[in-house]
Amino acid sequence: MQESGEMYLETIYVLSKDNANVRAIDVGTEMGFSKPSVSRALGILKEEEMVTVDESGSLKLTRKGLAKAKKIYERHTVLTELLIGLGVDEKTASEDACRIEHYISDKTFNAIKAHREKYSNS
Numbered sequence: 001m002q003e004s005g006e007m008y009l010e011t012i013y014v015l016s017k018d019n020a021n022v023r024a025i026d027v028g029t030e031m032g033f034s035k036p037s038v039s040r041a042l043g044i045l046k047e048e049e050m051v052t053v054d055e056s057g058s059l060k061l062t063r064k065g066l067a068k069a070k071k072i073y074e075r076h077t078v079l080t081e082l083l084i085g086l087g088v089d090e091k092t093a094s095e096d097a098c099r100i101e102h103y104i105s106d107k108t109f110n111a112i113k114a115h116r117e118k119y120s121n122s
Contacts, residue, residue: 003102005045007072008031008038009045009051009065009069009072010073011030011031012051012065013061013066014073021058024039045065049064050062051065072102075101075104078109079097081116082097083097
């Protein structure tokens, strides 16, 4: 999956934590993307069986989409916290984590999580 698809899934996931009825317009507003761009991306996510749209127009993550969204969101939060812990300001840390989360390997991310868990309980 491309970075942009992951960002859409993460956005839908984050928005759905506060509102059960997430619509395409909400995603576009949050991400700052045009209606045609959002429509195209959601079409791809539907084809990949990551998201469905119900009769009221609400977006729902499938089991597969939810798993992917949670993975990306966890990466974002862990990496943001790590960078803040290193002294990076919150805004920069979040922006950098957003870029890193899409490219870091599972092996490296799991090592970061293990390191964090080992040393945060000291």
